Amino acid sequence: MGVRAVSVSAEEVVLELTVSDQHKQPFGLVHGGVYCGLVETGGSVGAQAVVAPGTQVVGVENQTSFLRPIKDGLLRSRSVPLHVGRRSQLWETRITDAEDRLVATGRLRIMCVANP
Numbered sequence: 001m002g003v004r005a006v007s008v009s010a011e012e013v014v015l016e017l018t019v020s021d022q023h024k025q026p027f028g029l030v031h032g033g034v035y036c037g038l039v040e041t042g043g044s045v046g047a048q049a050v051v052a053p054g055t056q057v058v059g060v061e062n063q064t065s066f067l068r069p070i071k072d073g074l075l076r077s078r079s080v081p082l083h084v085g086r087r088s089q090l091w092e093t094r095i096t097d098a099e100d101r102l103v104a105t106g107r108l109r110i111m112c113v114a115n116p
Helices: 031-052
Strands: 004-007 013-018 055-066 074-084 090-097 102-114
Touching: 004 031, 013 031, 031 055, 031 074, 031 090, 031 102, 074 102
Parallel strands: none
Antiparallel strands: 004 013, 013 074, 055 102, 074 090, 090 102
16 A cells, blocks of 8 residues: 555554555545555554564454545554553554544454464
């Protein structure tokens, strides 16, 4: 998708994406799947930064709400943990445009599993 990591830690993941034609649906707006992808990526990267070595994380639920249509420009997502447990995590993401307007929000529920 062309996502760039701005910062990654166990407390916060910030990602950016510059909108191009590949991100748009037929009506010229950013496709909802792009927002879902930012929620999934931010939460998963942050969750992996939290878990112990030998553990992997997998998303089990992604709930994303679209608030403002976007046609171009920069999108920035900020994901933070709401709950970090031994077997599951919940991360929340806020996605803003270049003018810092909220365009989408989402939550990712994650399961933590031992690598086989």
